[in-house]
Amino acid sequence: MNKGVAITGMGIISSIGNTVEENFISLMNNKVGITTIENISTVHTDVIKVGEIKKTNQQLVDDLQLSPENNFSRTAMLGAIAAKQAVKNAGITSINEYKTGLISATSVGGMDMTERFYYEYFENADTEKYISSHNAGDIADKIANELGLIGMVTTISTACSSAANAIMLGARLIKSGKLDRVIVGGTDALSKFTINGFKTLMILSDGYNKPFDNDRKGLNLGEAAAYLVLESDEIVKKENKKVLARVSGYGNANDAFHQTASSENGDGAFLAMEKAFQVAQLKPEQIDYINVHGTATPNNDLSEGRAIVRLFGENKTPDFSSTKPFTGHTLAAAAAIEAVFSVLAIQHNVVFPNLNFTTQMEEFNLVPQTTLKHATIEHVLSNSFGFGGNCSTLIFSKCE
Amino acid sequence: MKKTYINGLGCISAQKTFDTVFLEEAELNENDTILSLKVPVYKDFIPPVAIRRMAKGVKNGIVASTLALRDAQLETVDAIITGTGMGCIEDSEKFLKAILDNNEQFLTPTSFIQSTHNTVGGQIALGLQCKAYNLTYVNGSVSFESALLDAKMKIEEEDTSSVLVGGIDETGDYTMSLFKLIGFIKEENQSPYTVLNSTTKGVVFGEGAAFFALENEKKEHSYAEILDVEILNKLEVQDVEKRIIAFLDSNDLAITDVDAVVLGYNGDVESDLYYKDLADSTFANTPQVYYKHLSGEYDTASAFGLWVGVKIIKNQTIPEIVKSNSLEKSAYKTILLYNQRNGIDHGFTLISRC
Numbered sequence: 001m002n003k004g005v006a007i008t009g010m011g012i013i014s015s016i017g018n019t020v021e022e023n024f025i026s027l028m029n030n031k032v033g034i035t036t037i038e039n040i041s042t043v044h045t046d047v048i049k050v051g052e053i054k055k056t057n058q059q060l061v062d063d064l065q066l067s068p069e070n071n072f073s074r075t076a077m078l079g080a081i082a083a084k085q086a087v088k089n090a091g092i093t094s095i096n097e098y099k100t101g102l103i104s105a106t107s108v109g110g111m112d113m114t115e116r117f118y119y120e121y122f123e124n125a126d127t128e129k130y131i132s133s134h135n136a137g138d139i140a141d142k143i144a145n146e147l148g149l150i151g152m153v154t155t156i157s158t159a160c161s162s163a164a165n166a167i168m169l170g171a172r173l174i175k176s177g178k179l180d181r182v183i184v185g186g187t188d189a190l191s192k193f194t195i196n197g198f199k200t201l202m203i204l205s206d207g208y209n210k211p212f213d214n215d216r217k218g219l220n221l222g223e224a225a226a227y228l229v230l231e232s233d234e235i236v237k238k239e240n241k242k243v244l245a246r247v248s249g250y251g252n253a254n255d256a257f258h259q260t261a262s263s264e265n266g267d268g269a270f271l272a273m274e275k276a277f278q279v280a281q282l283k284p285e286q287i288d289y290i291n292v293h294g295t296a297t298p299n300n301d302l303s304e305g306r307a308i309v310r311l312f313g314e315n316k317t318p319d320f321s322s323t324k325p326f327t328g329h330t331l332a333a334a335a336a337i338e339a340v341f342s343v344l345a346i347q348h349n350v351v352f353p354n355l356n357f358t359t360q361m362e363e364f365n366l367v368p369q370t371t372l373k374h375a376t377i378e379h380v381l382s383n384s385f386g387f388g389g390n391c392s393t394l395i396f397s398k399c400e
Numbered sequence: 401m402k403k404t405y406i407n408g409l410g411c412i413s414a415q416k417t418f419d420t421v422f423l424e425e426a427e428l429n430e431n432d433t434i435l436s437l438k439v440p441v442y443k444d445f446i447p448p449v450a451i452r453r454m455a456k457g458v459k460n461g462i463v464a465s466t467l468a469l470r471d472a473q474l475e476t477v478d479a480i481i482t483g484t485g486m487g488c489i490e491d492s493e494k495f496l497k498a499i500l501d502n503n504e505q506f507l508t509p510t511s512f513i514q515s516t517h518n519t520v521g522g523q524i525a526l527g528l529q530c531k532a533y534n535l536t537y538v539n540g541s542v543s544f545e546s547a548l549l550d551a552k553m554k555i556e557e558e559d560t561s562s563v564l565v566g567g568i569d570e571t572g573d574y575t576m577s578l579f580k581l582i583g584f585i586k587e588e589n590q591s592p593y594t595v596l597n598s599t600t601k602g603v604v605f606g607e608g609a610a611f612f613a614l615e616n617e618k619k620e621h622s623y624a625e626i627l628d629v630e631i632l633n634k635l636e637v638q639d640v641e642k643r644i645i646a647f648l649d650s651n652d653l654a655i656t657d658v659d660a661v662v663l664g665y666n667g668d669v670e671s672d673l674y675y676k677d678l679a680d681s682t683f684a685n686t687p688q689v690y691y692k693h694l695s696g697e698y699d700t701a702s703a704f705g706l707w708v709g710v711k712i713i714k715n716q717t718i719p720e721i722v723k724s725n726s727l728e729k730s731a732y733k734t735i736l737l738y739n740q741r742n743g744i745d746h747g748f749t750l751i752s753r754c
Contacts, residue, residue, distance in 0.1 A: 043504045102633075107516065109538075115496055121578055131578050135486055136517065137539035137699075141744060144633050153633035154546040157487075157517035157538040165535055172553060196499050197512035254480075254525040254534040259513050271531055387513065388522025390534060 002281045004248030004397055005171040008181075008241045009090025009229035011082040012340045014327050015051035015222055019085065023337075024344050027352045028372060032326050034208055034220050042192055044199060047206045050190060051222025051328025053078070064146070071129035073110035076139045078225035078333075079187030080146045086183060087147055090229035091241065098180035098235060101152035103170050104140040104227075105162030105186030107332040112191040139187060152179060157332065159386030160293070161252070162186050163226070164335035164394050168250040170230045180235055185227030185336035194331065195221060201260060203297045209329075210356040211294035211322035212301050212368050219295040222328025226336035228343075245343045248379070249282060249395030251275025260387050261299050266307030268391035269293075269383065273311050276381065276393040284311055286379050287318045287395075289351045291338050292368075293383040294322025295329050302363060304383060309364050318381075319369045321354035335384035335392065342380040342396045349377050404552045404626040405754055408472025408613030410464035410566075411707045412440055414606050415694050418467060422711045423719045426694055430592035433585050434576055435606040435696040453510055454523075455488035456570040460609035461520035462527060465564055472613035473621070478560040479533040480521050481551050482568060483543035485699020487517040489572035497574070520568050520609075533560070541664075541740055542631040543567065544703040545747035548612075549629040555616045566611035567703025576605060586667070595667040595693040596724055603666045606696015610703035612710075618754055624713040625754040627651055627734075632746045637673055641682045644738065647748050655682060659732040660718060662689040662709045664739030666697040671742045678738070679724070687732075690724040702739040702747055709735045713753050 012019070015033025016026035026033070033051045042048075055063075060077040061070065072080070083102070087095065110133040117127040132138065140155045152173075156165045163186030170184035188194075198204050198221060205218035236243060253275060255268025262268065277284065293304055308317055323341050330337055341352060354368035380396045411417035414435035416425040429435055437460070442451050445463045454462075461482070469477070486492075495511035513519065518536035525534050533554065537546035544567030554560040579585045586593050586602040593604045614626070628651050635643060648654060661683045663675045679688055689712070695704040712718050712732050733753045740746040 111492075111496075115499070118496060118500060121581060128582050131582050132584075135538070135540065135699075137485070137543070137745065140539055141633060150632070150634050152631055153539070154537055154542055154631060155539040156535060158521075158534070158536050159516050159518060169535075169550065172557070176553060176556070178553075192499055192504065193496060193512075196504050196507055197495065197509070197515075200507045200509040200512060252533050252535065254522070254531050256525045256529050256531050259519065259522060259526070260509075267531060386518070387516050388518040388534070388536075389525060390518060390522065 002248050002279060004246030005174045005230050006233060006236050006243040007228050007245050007247060007343060008231045008243060009086045010244065010340050010343060011085025011089060012226040012337055013053060013078055013081050014224035014337050015053050016326050020340060027326060027341065030355065034328055040190055040192060042195055044195060048204050049208060049220045051220060052190060053223055071133045072142060073133050074112045074189035075106055075108050075110060075187050076142045078189055079104065079139055079143050082225035083143045083147060083183055083227045086227040086229050095147055095149050099151065100149060101173060101179045101182045102140055102144050102149055103154060103166040103182060103184045104143060105156045105166040105332045106136050106139050106188055107157055107159055107162060108188045108191050108194060109136040110134040110138055111193045112189045115192050158390040159388060160331055160334055161384040161386035161390045161392040162332035164384040164392035165252060167228065167247060167339060167394055168252060171247045171250060174230050174232050181229060181231040183227050183229055186332040187225030188223060188331040188333045190221060190223040208356050209296035209325055211296040211324060211354055212361060212366060213357050214359040214361045216296040216298060216301060218297050220328040222330040224327060224330040224333040224337045226333060226340050228339055243399040245346045246397045246399050247394065248397040249276040249280025251279060252392045255389030255391055257389055262303035262385060264303060264306065266303040268389050269304050269307035269385060270310050272391040272393040273307065276395050280395045282379060282395065287381045288375065288377045289345055289380045290318055290320035291342050291380060291382040292320050292322045293385045294324055296324065300385065305361060305364055305366050314365050317366060319351045319373060321352055321369045323352055325355035338382050339394060342382050345380055346377050346396060346398050350374055401556050402558055402616040404555045405615050405618050406612050406623045406626060406710055407615045407619055407621060408468040409623065409707060409710060410467025410471065410611040412460045412464045413608035413695050413704055414438060422715050423721060426721050428693060430594060433588060433604055434571055435604060437607055455491050455514040457488040457568045458514065458520050458523050461566060461568045462524060464609040464611040465524050465566055468564060468611040468613040474562060474613055476528050476530050477562040477564045479554050479563040480524055480530060481535045481547040481563060481565045482521040483537045483547035483700050484517055484568050485540055485543050486569060488514045488519060489570055489575050491515045493572045493574045539745065540699055541745035542747045544700040545629055545631050545749060551614055552626055552629055561616050563614045564611060565614060566609060567700030568609040569698040569700045570607045571605055593667060595665050595690060598667040598669050598672065601668050601670060603668050603697040606698050606701065608695060608704055610707045622754050623710045624751045627750040627752055630748045634744055635746050640674055641677060651750055657734055658686055658736045659729050660687040660689055660712060660735045662705050662735060662737040664692060664702060664705060665690045666692045674740055687718055687727040687729055688725040689718060689722050691722055705737055705739060706749060709737050709751055713751060
């Protein structure tokens with residue numbers, strides 16, 4: 001087995017908690033974060049449910065102690081909160097002491113502000129400051145500034161697999177010696193842009209999302225941010241760091257089927273998982289838990305299910321669940337929050353439940369774990385698939 | 401460790417950079433604040449039915465990447481990695497306006513789909529039926545350099561023998577008007593807009609797509625080798641020289657080993673301060689090159705800059721139109737490229753003859 005890259009810190013803010021601890025308690029107690037949207041006024045309020053963080057932008061500004069002149073988008077604020085938590089959790093006090101980088105991910109970027117002031121910019125000079133915070137890169141730049149980080153900083157944007165790709169790049173940067181440590185993850189806030197975008201694709205559910213259920217109707221959007229700190233073995237040893245878990249495998253492949261839909265055979269998903277096993281030097285039977293992408297769209301769960309059956313064998317699939325009934329689908333942050341959940345699963349030896357499931361899908365014999373289960377968890381596989389056929393898989397392993 | 405060779409190029413820009421050798425048909429436009437593209441014949445590359453709804457960035461990305469692949473005599477690649485600063489901004493504008501103007505009703509998905517940043521990379525993969533590694537970087541002026549760095553790492557990790565890497569950006573009318581509002585773009589009626597020795601803030605904007613077919617194998621038609629790529633979020637003006645010396649040193653090179661330096665002057669008097677000491681002192685004895693007077697400024701304009709640097713190595717000459725000083729060398733072996741915008745997102749690239 002490939003030893004993998006050490007994870008020494010985590011930070012998260014989602015609709016089920018403002019810290020790692022709060023998220024864990026929610027997962028252990030079926031405390032779901034899917035509600036009616038409050039922070040954004042939209043005509044779709046009554047026909048969608050979302051995983052909304054019940055904090056206003058002003059509350060986030062106060063949490064970060066930003067000045068009134070700030071031009072942080074909500075996405076940037078969520079990201080900064082989670083990244084700071086992760087750095088603190090990793091016991092880092094001098095961020096530039098080693099070659100450190102930030103690989104962030106977002107799909108919304110500053111759109112949450114842009115859509116508010118789009119026409120107002122020309123009327124009200126006070127809003128102009130948000131023009132420059134629209135682009136994805138601004139999020140990472142702001143987070144780096146909040147951390148006082150000077151180093152390699154960049155952003156990946158591949159829709160719903162973004163954060164997985166960020167974690168993957170981070171692991172590769174540590175392995176190659178290009179960086180000694182790296183903060184990796186993603187952030188996305190809810191926005192009218194994405195709510196309407198997904199609505200036009202007709203993949204939003206008007207109820208609670210039911211992953212891998214035969215009667216699933218679609219996803220619930222969510223917002224969140226999560227970051228991990230990855231550090232080289234040299235630093236772990238030198239600083240006597242506690243290793244939470246390791247990133248042992250990763251793979252990215254392209255479905256090359258359609259811009260938004262996944263192929264029926266789940267080729268991209270299959271190839272991504274296969275690659276992750278190659279990197280981890282693990283066999284499918286060594287996986288104890290799959291945190292599936294499981295958005296509960298008719299298309300994803302079928303495609304992902306097919307790929308899982310192809311790879312693991314229909315009756316040899318490990319325990320699996322989607323945690324999106326808890327948090328909603330948090331787009332570019334999804335793989336990051338699910339990385340945190342995967343590490344929690346390893347640390348506490350639990351399989352989190354796939355809520356809202358009642359009826360098995362007719363296409364194959366796959367039944368998710370519907371209740372909290374205590375089991376020895378050595379290796380967790382986490383999938384995240386995005387538009388543009390972008391399929392990514394991560395494998396997390398217990399630190400020996 | 402495997403080396404990274406640039407074996408194919410494809411460039412769509414405000415200049416005639418396809419079906420030409422090296423900027424012999426270049427035209428300096430100092431009158432417009434937004435440079436328009438020299439469009440290729442799209443239907444030579446894309447089925448006419450598909451062209452109609454395709455975003456500019458997607459069309460240009462497909463053409464430039466196809467040109468690069470043909471140039472490298474490759475049918476497909478082991479990885480597709482793109483960089484873009486704003487993605488297909490026209491479609492973002494379209495979708496957002498439709499939401500606001502129609503109160504979130506009567507919307508269609510096409511613009512939303514094309515507004516996702518990795519749509520160009522996804523479309524190229526679809527066209528090639530390429531199921532390999534496919535990533536998109538979106539981080540201001542280092543969007544392209546991030547993609548290049550990843551591409552080089554992929555080749556060094558030895559599971560990848562060929563990579564298609566590119567930088568794409570497009571202009572959108574409303575976004576350009578917002579940039580004008582906050583002074584990112586030069587004010588109207590103040591031409592000529594010169595990039596060198598500018599005394600005003602703001603830039604002339606542009607758009608384009610530049611792709612490079614990289615391989616771990618040197619071939620007869622290879623253009624150059626990529627020695628190193630580095631990105632850095634922040635740097636003080638007074639620390640630039642030190643940083644560049646360190647970058648060169650980590651590659652066992654010194655300032656005197658650099659045969660030409662390509663600098664990302666964009667005509668914004670404050671942003672360009674970063675190049676002043678480099679030009680006047682550090683590289684006073686080095687041939688200096690600039691390019692944004694031809695390409696315009698956009699987040700991935702440095703991909704056009706790399707295209708210029710690579711062409712210099714291939715042709716062993718610097719066209720007059722891109723010279724920012726009058727020095728020449730008899731041979732151009734090693735070229736350093738440096739770009740940034742307003743003091744953030746610094747990119748350093750080192751290429752050499754192979």
